[in-house]
Amino acid sequence: MKELIFERSVAGRRGYRLPPCDVTPRPVAELIPEEHLRQHAPHLPEVSELDVVRHYTRLSQLNFSVDTHCYPLGSCTMKYNPKLNDRIASWSRFAQMHPLHPASCSQGLLRLLDELEQLLCEITGMAAFTLQPAAGAQGELTGLKIIRAYHRAKRRARTTILIPDSAHGTNPASAALSGFRVVELKSNAQGLIDVGELRRHLSHDVAALMLTNPNTLGLFERDILAITALCHEHGALVYLDGANMHALLGLVKPGEMGVDLLQLNLHKTFSTPHGGGGPGAGPVGVAKALEEFLPTPRLRTRGTRYVWEERGKRSIGRVHAFYGNVGVLVRAYVYIRTLGKAGLERVSRAAIINANYLMAKLAGTFPAAFPGPCLHEFVATLKSLKAHGVTAWDAAKRLLDYGFYAPTVYFPLTVEEAFMIEPTETESKETLDAFAAALQQIAEEAKSDPEMVRQAPHRLPVHRVDDVKAAREPNLRWDVRGHKQFAKF
Amino acid sequence: MDYTPHTDEEIQQMLQTIGVRSFDELVSAIPPEVRCRSFQIPEGLSEQEVLTLCEELVQPNRSLHEFASFLGFGSYHHVIPTVVDTLAARGEWLTPYTPYQAEASQGTLQMIYEFQTLICELMGMEVANASLYDGASALAEAATMSLRAHARPRLLIAQTVHPHYRQVMSTYLSGFPCVVQEIPSTNGVVDLEALAKALNDDVAAVILQQPNVFGCLEPMGEAFELAHRVGALCVADVYPISLGALKPPGSCGADIAVAEGRCLGSPVAYGGPGLGLLTTTQALLRRIPGRLAGCTVDRLGQRSFTLTLQTREQHIRREKATSNVCTNEGWLCLRATIFLSVLGPQGLRELAALNAQKAHALWRRLQELGFMKPAFDQPFFNEFTMRCLNDHTIEEINRKLLKQGLIGGLALRPWYPHLPDAAVWCATEMISTSDIDRLLDALKSL
Numbered sequence: 001m002k003e004l005i006f007e008r009s010v011a012g013r014r015g016y017r018l019p020p021c022d023v024t025p026r027p028v029a030e031l032i033p034e035e036h037l038r039q040h041a042p043h044l045p046e047v048s049e050l051d052v053v054r055h056y057t058r059l060s061q062l063n064f065s066v067d068t069h070c071y072p073l074g075s076c077t078m079k080y081n082p083k084l085n086d087r088i089a090s091w092s093r094f095a096q097m098h099p100l101h102p103a104s105c106s107q108g109l110l111r112l113l114d115e116l117e118q119l120l121c122e123i124t125g126m127a128a129f130t131l132q133p134a135a136g137a138q139g140e141l142t143g144l145k146i147i148r149a150y151h152r153a154k155r156r157a158r159t160t161i162l163i164p165d166s167a168h169g170t171n172p173a174s175a176a177l178s179g180f181r182v183v184e185l186k187s188n189a190q191g192l193i194d195v196g197e198l199r200r201h202l203s204h205d206v207a208a209l210m211l212t213n214p215n216t217l218g219l220f221e222r223d224i225l226a227i228t229a230l231c232h233e234h235g236a237l238v239y240l241d242g243a244n245m246h247a248l249l250g251l252v253k254p255g256e257m258g259v260d261l262l263q264l265n266l267h268k269t270f271s272t273p274h275g276g277g278g279p280g281a282g283p284v285g286v287a288k289a290l291e292e293f294l295p296t297p298r299l300r301t302r303g304t305r306y307v308w309e310e311r312g313k314r315s316i317g318r319v320h321a322f323y324g325n326v327g328v329l330v331r332a333y334v335y336i337r338t339l340g341k342a343g344l345e346r347v348s349r350a351a352i353i354n355a356n357y358l359m360a361k362l363a364g365t366f367p368a369a370f371p372g373p374c375l376h377e378f379v380a381t382l383k384s385l386k387a388h389g390v391t392a393w394d395a396a397k398r399l400l401d402y403g404f405y406a407p408t409v410y411f412p413l414t415v416e417e418a419f420m421i422e423p424t425e426t427e428s429k430e431t432l433d434a435f436a437a438a439l440q441q442i443a444e445e446a447k448s449d450p451e452m453v454r455q456a457p458h459r460l461p462v463h464r465v466d467d468v469k470a471a472r473e474p475n476l477r478w479d480v481r482g483h484k485q486f487a488k489f
Numbered sequence: 490m491d492y493t494p495h496t497d498e499e500i501q502q503m504l505q506t507i508g509v510r511s512f513d514e515l516v517s518a519i520p521p522e523v524r525c526r527s528f529q530i531p532e533g534l535s536e537q538e539v540l541t542l543c544e545e546l547v548q549p550n551r552s553l554h555e556f557a558s559f560l561g562f563g564s565y566h567h568v569i570p571t572v573v574d575t576l577a578a579r580g581e582w583l584t585p586y587t588p589y590q591a592e593a594s595q596g597t598l599q600m601i602y603e604f605q606t607l608i609c610e611l612m613g614m615e616v617a618n619a620s621l622y623d624g625a626s627a628l629a630e631a632a633t634m635s636l637r638a639h640a641r642p643r644l645l646i647a648q649t650v651h652p653h654y655r656q657v658m659s660t661y662l663s664g665f666p667c668v669v670q671e672i673p674s675t676n677g678v679v680d681l682e683a684l685a686k687a688l689n690d691d692v693a694a695v696i697l698q699q700p701n702v703f704g705c706l707e708p709m710g711e712a713f714e715l716a717h718r719v720g721a722l723c724v725a726d727v728y729p730i731s732l733g734a735l736k737p738p739g740s741c742g743a744d745i746a747v748a749e750g751r752c753l754g755s756p757v758a759y760g761g762p763g764l765g766l767l768t769t770t771q772a773l774l775r776r777i778p779g780r781l782a783g784c785t786v787d788r789l790g791q792r793s794f795t796l797t798l799q800t801r802e803q804h805i806r807r808e809k810a811t812s813n814v815c816t817n818e819g820w821l822c823l824r825a826t827i828f829l830s831v832l833g834p835q836g837l838r839e840l841a842a843l844n845a846q847k848a849h850a851l852w853r854r855l856q857e858l859g860f861m862k863p864a865f866d867q868p869f870f871n872e873f874t875m876r877c878l879n880d881h882t883i884e885e886i887n888r889k890l891l892k893q894g895l896i897g898g899l900a901l902r903p904w905y906p907h908l909p910d911a912a913v914w915c916a917t918e919m920i921s922t923s924d925i926d927r928l929l930d931a932l933k934s935l
Contacts, residue, residue, distance in 0.1 A: 002595070002792075005603050005830050015831040016570050018839050022922045023850035028734050028842045031849045032868050036706045038736050041834040042610040052572055052831045056823075060581035062596035067580025069593075076586050080492050084536055086578070092554050093547035099564050099760030101556070101896055102887070107549040109759060122529055134622035134761065135816040137803070145663060173803035173813035177633070179664020182808040220518040250528045251516060257523045267816065271492075274586040275820025276597040277619070277780065279762035295660070310903070317660040321563060321625035321653045321749065322760025337542060340533025343491035350493040352515055357503040373507070373515040400593045408589075411804070428494040429503060455788065457592050463788040465591040470785035470797040474774065476616055477606040478784075 002062070002461075005055050006478050009045040015052055043480040062461045063276075064405045070431050074377045074408035074420025075168065075216060077246050077268035079351075079427075084338065085272065085331035094330050099322040103307050109326070110306035114299055116333045117283075120264060123336075123344070124245070125255025126285030130294045132324040136243055137170040139263025139282025140210075143239050144178035145316040146261060146286065146293040147208045150237065153293075153314060158207035158236075164193055166216045166412040171241055180207060187414055191217045191370040195226055202230065208237040213254075214244050216412045216420070218355060218374035228258025237261065237290075245269045246424075247352060247375035250345035261286040270332035281328040295319050350425035351376040354432060358423050361436035365443045369415040377422035379415050390446040390453050392417040397464060398445065398456035402438035490533055553757060557924035558896035559851070561872050561915030562702070563624070563651050564760055565752050567730060568840070568918060573754040573827045582823055587780070587816070591795040592787075597819065598794035601782035604826045611732050611829070612746045613739025614768035619780035620817040623763030624749025625654045628696070628726050629661035630767060630778045630812055631745045635694035635722045636667055637811070638776050643691045644669045645716075647679040649701035650726060652904040658696075667693070677705040677865025677874065685715050694722040694745075699738070700731060703901075704872030704913055705865055713742035722773075729753050729766070730917075731870045733841025738768075745769045754828025755821050764821035775801060778812030840918060844871035847916040847925075854929055855914065861932075864911045872915040874901065874908075881935060883912045893931050895924075 029037065047055075064071065071078035089095065097106055117129040133139040144161070151158045161175040164185045172182045183201055188194035193211065209231050213221045221227060228238045240254050240262035246269045248254070254262050266272050267280035274280070286294060296315045297308040308323075339347065352375050359368050359378045366380040382392040396406035396419070408420035423432055445453050455464060495503075509515055534542065553566050577583070581596065588594030588601075601619045608617035621627040632644055644662075646655060648671045655671070662669060672684050679697060688695070695716040699707050713723040725738035725746045730753075738746035750764035751757070769777055775798070783797035803810040832840065848871040855861040860879035875898065877883055883900040890897045898912030905911070916925070 002599060004599070004606075005826075006606065013833070014835060015572075015833055016836050018568070018836065018843060018918065021843055021846050023846055023925070025846055026849065028845050031845050032706070032734065032870070035710075036735055036868060038732065038734060039740070041838060042607075042613075042732070042737070044607060044610060044832070044834045044837060045830050046833045046835070047830060049572055049831060052827060053576065055830075056576045056582075056600070056827055057579070059596040059599055060576075060579045062594075062599075063581045063585050063588075064590070064593040065581045066584035071585070073586060073589070078584075078586060081584055082492060084539060086583070088540070088543050090574075091543075091547060092552040093550035095756040095758050096552040096554055096566075097550060097759040098553055098558055098560060098566070098757055098896070100560055100562055100899055101551070101558065102891060104891070105551040105556075106759065108547045109550050111549075112546055119530065134626070134763075134818075135814075137813045137815045138622060138626070141661075141813060145660060148664060168815075169802075169804035169807050169810070170813050170815050172808035173806070173810040176808040176810075177661070177664070177813050179666075220516070222518045222520065225520060225522065250525055250530075252519055252523050253525055256525075265816075273583045273820070274816075275583055275818075276585050276594075276600075276823065277587040277819030278816040279622075279818045279820060280816040316663070318653060318656040319626070319660055320761060321623045321651070321657065321763060325622075325761040325763075326759040327756070327762050334539060334543065337531065338534055338536070338539050339491045341528055341530040343533040344530060345528070346491050346493055349512055350495055353495075353500060353503055353507070353512065356507045356509075356515055360507045373509070373518070375516070396590065397592065400590060405585075405593055406590050425493045429499045460592040461595050462592055462791060462793040465787050465793045465795045466785045467591070467795050467797070470783040470795045471800075474781075474798060475784040476602075476774075476781055476797075477609050478602070480606075480610070 004478055005045045006480060008047050008051050008055060011046055013046040013048055015047050015049045069403060069405050070427055070435060071405040072407050072421050072423050073405060074422040075243060077422060077424055079271055079424035081271050081273040082335065085334045088334050089327050089330040095327065107306055110299060112333050113329060114306060116329055119336050120283060120285060123249065124262060124285050125253030127288040128291040128294060129283050129285045131283045131329055132295045132320045133263065133282035133284055134320055134325050135278060135280040136263055136265040136282040137174055138319060139284045140170055140174035141177060142284045142295060142319050143261050143263055144174055146290055147237050148178060149293045149314060149316050150290055151207055158205055160205045161207055162201055162209045164211060166414050167212055168216065168241060168243060171210050191219055192221055193227055195223050198227060199230060202234040202236060206234060206236045208239050210239040210241060212241040212244055214247050214375040217370055217379050218377040219370060220375055224257045243268060247348055249348040251348055261290055266328055266332040270335050272328045272331040279325045279328050281325045347425050354423040354425060354427060358421060358432050358436060362439060365440050377420060380419045380421060381415055382417040382419055385446045388446045388450040390450050392419055394453050394456060395442050398442045398453050399438060400457045401459045404435055404438060490535055556894050556896050557920060557927060559914050559916060560896050560899050562899045562913055564757050566757055566917055566919045567752050569754055570831050572831055573824050576827055577824050583820060588796060595794060598782050600823055600826055602784055602794050604822045605782060607826060607829045608766055608768060611729060612768045613737030614746050615771045616774050616777060617768040618777050619782055620822050621765030621767055621779055621814060622818060623765045624726065624747060625657035627747035627765030627767045628654045629658040631724045631747050632658050632662060634745060634776050634778060635724060636665060638773060639693040639722060641691050641693040642667050644694050645672055645687055645692055646696040647672045649674045649679055649703060650696060650698040651702050677703045677867045678707050679712055681708060681711060684712055688715055688719045690719050692719060692721040694724050696724040698726040700728060700870045700872060703865060703874040704869040705867035706869060709741040717742060730841060730844060733837035734845055735870060744773060750825050753825035755824045762818055762821055764818045764825060776811055779814045779817055843918040847918060847920050848872065851914060851916040851925055854925055858932055871917055872913055874911050874913050876910045889935060890931055895928055895931055
């Protein structure tokens with residue numbers, strides 16, 4: 001049982017002291033009228049610095065993380081996050097910069113951002129980038145607003161976005177948030193976009209096709225040139241969810257396969273730490289014809305100086321209060337410069353080899369839902385366990401006992417008892433061998449002792465968590481009332 | 490340098506296990522026409538070379554440590570206790586992802602639960618989510634949430650809300666069938682008469698910022714009372730540090746309160762990553778965007794934590810989700826949680842008091858100059874608007890100050906052309922008396 005920080009509270013205990021006031025200290029009640037003042041202090045914990053250090057150190061030890069465990073969470077690219085990137089991003093001349101200080105104070109940072117835009121253009125084959133979106137889903141939203149602005153500029157009222165059934169959930173959610181109607185495309189028997197199905201759905205109402213390539217099954221859309229050509233014939237744009245760009249570094253440039261715009265997830269492909277759920281960064285790259293619609297402000301050069309250009313006649317406007325998640329952008333820049341051309345090429349090669357190796361090792365136990373080869377990830381089906389009354393969810397929990405974080409479970413929705421496995425390029429062969437052995441062991445256990453697997457995990461800080469109770473009786477905050485620590489309030 | 494562990498021999502063994510002779514066989518699904526013909530990226534570098542490169546790159550930069558900066562405007566320089574940096578740097582916090590597997594993520598989940606509790610306490614609200622991207626997108630999400638909660642087509646937003654926030658909201662709403670009406674200000678705060686006139690039962694929500702963009706304290710309680718009379722929702726955008734002194738939005742009648750939470754233990758970082766806070770009432774719980782951590786029990790009945798009410802979210806509900814947000818700002822939630830824990834109620838109160846004291850001292854001292862005059866007669870927290878009534882424009886003054894390592898207030902003209910000689914000045918606890926003396930000396934010798 002882990003105490004909450006509130007349960008450690010002792011009235012009057014302090015964890016931090018501020019310097020004394022060096023201007024004439026006046027009571028706040030003399031400075032600000034009473035009607036604006038807080039009547040009761042918030043119930044924050046009263047703890048010492050050591051209390052805080054022990055509490056958050058011990059809590060951290062309850063987590064699996066890339067630094068401690070193999071974390072093959074499909075579609076999330078949980079690879080090693082180099083420490084050098086964090087070190088450089090923490091320098092005060094990156095981390096302690098005010099966004100509204102004159103541009104003359106930030107020329108070095110702006111140069112870095114400009115170089116990053118150019119590197120991303122070269123990597124993707126797009127004409128221009130905005131670094132403003134704060135995460136992949138905000139990149140999607142930005143892209144969809146651009147699509148809308150593009151069609152409006154052409155005086156077309158197009159309201160439909162086509163999205164394959166294997167897409168990430170953010171795709172339809174972003175499209176709906178942008179005011180579009182979503183039409184789902186059924187994949188064919190190979191798990192790919194069915195060109196005939198696409199043709200049937202294309203009309204003068206279709207604003208864009210939103211696709212992921214390689215798709216969420218880890219498969220390259222081999223008809224991509226026909227797909228993009230068909231969309232363009234119908235005046236529709238092609239949006240690429242670049243969440244899986246990890247597979248394509250130095251292999252394929254999306255701009256050269258007819259993609260009009262895309263977002264990149266820098267926390268995936270370019271290895272910025274995921275932070276327990278962010279921050280990420282979701283820069284958007286566009287073809288030349290869409291550049292004028294990019295969000296403002298745009299980074300420009302005037303002679304040898306960098307400046308922010310606030311206005312853009314056809315821009316969709318701002319999506320972030322300032323310039324995006326700059327702390328993440330710095331890390332991604334350092335990553336790209338460290339790896340360089342050969343290093344980036346090796347990333348995708350090793351990621352693809354690792355995924356195919358694991359798929360081959362597991363073929364006899366949990367075969368891939370679609371025949372390979374795959375690219376950087378694959379989707380295995382665990383439907384064979386159902387005969388023993390064991391689900392993919394149970395197997396995921398048992399995998400935790402073996403010291404592996406679970407793959408993405410039950411996604412994509414098109415595969416029964418899906419395990420979406422992305423080992424990434426930074427895992428070694430022996431780790432993959434151990435992972436495959438653990439899954440083989442679990443397949444055996446499902447036969448010999450299915451109840452044990454159904455009750456997994458057994459070796460973690462907590463046993464199987466009751467999600468149903470959590471949803472039925474939502475308890476989303478600690479209730480401080482009635483606790484002796486907070487009696488004085 | 491790359492970070493792949495494979496030796497050439499291992500690669501060969503792996504290809505053999507896969508059953509292919511070469512890597513190219515694995516990517517045969519990629520049509521040859523789309524294979525990269527050129528890939529012009531500079532060659533990789535060693536750690537030492539990258540450090541040298543980046544040291545050169547940062548040379549022209551000047552950080553907040555090198556100036557006395559009197560500029561806030563949505564991005565405030567505050568103290569970061571050492572323990573925040575030390576604890577947050579642990580790989581167990583920095584390198585997991587969204588805690589989908591609860592049993593292997595109890596640290597992150599319990600921390601989010603503590604974070605949600607702390608933010609509710611701070612804001613005086615009933616429910617907090619596990620963060621959005623930044624204050625601006627949190628405000629935009631509050632707007633879309635209001636429109637969904639209420640089948641009403643109009644939103645009223647005060648012109649005294651940060652212009653960047655209004656711009657982001659407008660981008661987000663560009664596909665929505667709604668009308669946004671801006672409410673003008675009078676004497677630096679929302680014009681209550683204009684607000685009352687604009688309010689009717691078509692209005693889904695009224696949006697205010699506290700303290701507002703000029704630093705003035707809005708008559709938020711009165712404005713929200715007017716809004717509630719016609720059944721509109723009340724949305725407040727607040728400044729977390731100020732809540733150590735100011736009345737929290739929950740006590741002013743807010744139905745949704747949002748904030749930029751970066752000031753709670755995270756660096757300014759050129760404006761990002763930020764920490765979007767979004768809080769609301771029980772009544773609107775099912776409309777809330779983003780992640781929520783909940784307290785539950787495990788199979789043996791011990792307290793444990795998990796992500797919950799996920800049927801609101803994009804990975805389940807797809808186009809019917811309450812938002813498209815997926816990755817949020819988890820690491821900054823951690824920093825805010827540690828920050829608020831180590832400060833405690835007394836520390837937060839003292840921090841807010843220091844801000845108010847420094848800013849009021851600056852406000853008095855600037856008026857000693859003779860040519861600086863408060864633009865509005867309104868109470869403020871740590872930021873205020875001054876008119877500059879001498880022969881120099883604010884821009885000229887700021888250029889001169891910059892040469893002396895000082896950053897002056899932000900000229901409002903680009904957003905508020907009717908205030909051509911006004912600038913917003915800010916003093917946080919990071920400003921010392923000697924910084925103010927230096928500023929005054931520089932301004933006297935213009």
